[in-house]
Amino acid sequence: MDPLHSAPKAAEPVVVFEDVALRHGGGPDILHDVRFSLAAGSFHFLTGPSGSGKSSLLGLICLGHLPSHGQVRVLGTETSSASRAARAAIRRRIGIVFQDFRLFEHLDVVDNVALPLRIAGKDPKTHRKDILDLLGWVGLGAHLDAHPSALSGGQRQRLAIARAVVARPPLLVADEPTGNVEAPLALRLLYLFEAMHRMGTTVLVATHDTRLASRFAHPVLRLEAGRVLPPDAAGQARP
Amino acid sequence: MIGSRRRSMILGRDPARGQLAGIAAAAVFVACVALAVALAAADSTARWRGALARALTIEIAPAPEAAAQAARAADLLRAMPGVAAAEVLGPERIGALLAPWLGPDARLEELPLPVLLDLRLEPGGTFDADAARDMLALVAPDARIDDHRAWRDAIARLAWLAVGLASAVALAAIAAAALAIAMATRARLAALRADIETLHLMGAGDGAVAGEFAGAAMRSTAAGGTLGTLAALALVAAARHATAVGMIDPGALPLPAFTAFHWTMLILPLAGCTLLVGLIATWIARAALRRLP
Numbered sequence: 001m002d003p004l005h006s007a008p009k010a011a012e013p014v015v016v017f018e019d020v021a022l023r024h025g026g027g028p029d030i031l032h033d034v035r036f037s038l039a040a041g042s043f044h045f046l047t048g049p050s051g052s053g054k055s056s057l058l059g060l061i062c063l064g065h066l067p068s069h070g071q072v073r074v075l076g077t078e079t080s081s082a083s084r085a086a087r088a089a090i091r092r093r094i095g096i097v098f099q100d101f102r103l104f105e106h107l108d109v110v111d112n113v114a115l116p117l118r119i120a121g122k123d124p125k126t127h128r129k130d131i132l133d134l135l136g137w138v139g140l141g142a143h144l145d146a147h148p149s150a151l152s153g154g155q156r157q158r159l160a161i162a163r164a165v166v167a168r169p170p171l172l173v174a175d176e177p178t179g180n181v182e183a184p185l186a187l188r189l190l191y192l193f194e195a196m197h198r199m200g201t202t203v204l205v206a207t208h209d210t211r212l213a214s215r216f217a218h219p220v221l222r223l224e225a226g227r228v229l230p231p232d233a234a235g236q237a238r239p
Numbered sequence: 240m241i242g243s244r245r246r247s248m249i250l251g252r253d254p255a256r257g258q259l260a261g262i263a264a265a266a267v268f269v270a271c272v273a274l275a276v277a278l279a280a281a282d283s284t285a286r287w288r289g290a291l292a293r294a295l296t297i298e299i300a301p302a303p304e305a306a307a308q309a310a311r312a313a314d315l316l317r318a319m320p321g322v323a324a325a326e327v328l329g330p331e332r333i334g335a336l337l338a339p340w341l342g343p344d345a346r347l348e349e350l351p352l353p354v355l356l357d358l359r360l361e362p363g364g365t366f367d368a369d370a371a372r373d374m375l376a377l378v379a380p381d382a383r384i385d386d387h388r389a390w391r392d393a394i395a396r397l398a399w400l401a402v403g404l405a406s407a408v409a410l411a412a413i414a415a416a417a418l419a420i421a422m423a424t425r426a427r428l429a430a431l432r433a434d435i436e437t438l439h440l441m442g443a444g445d446g447a448v449a450g451e452f453a454g455a456a457m458r459s460t461a462a463g464g465t466l467g468t469l470a471a472l473a474l475v476a477a478a479r480h481a482t483a484v485g486m487i488d489p490g491a492l493p494l495p496a497f498t499a500f501h502w503t504m505l506i507l508p509l510a511g512c513t514l515l516v517g518l519i520a521t522w523i524a525r526a527a528l529r530r531l532p
Binding site: 062063064065066084085087088089090091092093094096098102104105106107115116118119120 | 249251252433434436437438439440441442443444445447532
């Protein structure tokens, strides 16, 4: 059986870090002794001061980096030993909301959202209704032909989120998804992730906004000086 | 390539595609004209060599009985299979041949000139050279047969030189274009680094992203190369027309009758350049993608 296209076993967490360290080139360790796991269907916040290595940790989960030490397992596959094709296949099953959105300026709203489907080899035309429903859901139904530069910061953020979830990935990772929006909108965006979580998606949201995170009853992973503190040590009550 | 709804959709249009097409157009034009010259040279020399191979000169040393021997040899040769004509050259023909050296008023009858016998063979005929040699040895023991081998070899060397030079020009033009387009691909990869990294993180395969690059570069090359090919074909057609109506001396510019084969050969620079650009762009893009995990 193809391990990439089978659902992870019920008992197996979606993300497992075992004794992970990360450094770039000959530099110092950005992360070290990192051990944690994300159970299938869970929702976690990842907090920590800027420069604590949040983006690097997300990079390891999204296979943007490979660990310099230890093992990272994502969706049932150990990332370092997987082939390039296998790594690409895992990436297609992860929805990413980038901190800087990374939208494609020459594509309009619909084509930006359709991109993950095209990368997965699907014909966006047959999924047009899903795309339009999704864009309506995130409040961009009136901007289908717009290009990202014509959208406000909040609209771009919602477009980035719609693109991350359109292919219904089993794992959704968001890097500061509320970083550029007002508090009421930030709350609304988090409710979008909440909705994805309720549909069974494993969600990890990195944010420096601990107050926002505390409004949800989800466990918080705290990064400090390149280490992940367990949820309980961070003083967060489990739901 | 990722999807096909719109051309080069993922990476957007290359702002330098016009310049790339221009480079390809110029290079393919030069290569195409050089190839036409090579084909013409190869073809003309093949015809000359063919004509020389179908003509032999028999030389009988000056002697009182030379003329009679030549006449008998000509009669016997004419009767042989594969012989189109056998003719003893009269004094006026010999005079014409020697005029450049001796002047028009040379008194040839005072010179000990050999008797020349011009032998023309039927194209594709079954001339038996050995039988002819045996026969000549009987009727004219002093006869010498010149089969123009030295001339044929000299022309062959000249032909190969012309074909080699023209091919080198064609290859150099294509190589220059391919390298220029490779540099442009590298620059574009650098400019689109962030987009490529995003696609990579979204799970796009190396082949798909490299295919986007190669596809865009090949489309620019094919568009420009087609223009270059058409311009070169127009030039060849114009030269052939000028030769046909006598504006250019056919001897100075020997343009053979271009067959379907020749015209097909002239598509080679376009096809070769496009293919080469595709390979190089794929290779460069894949090498860049390999740097991502």
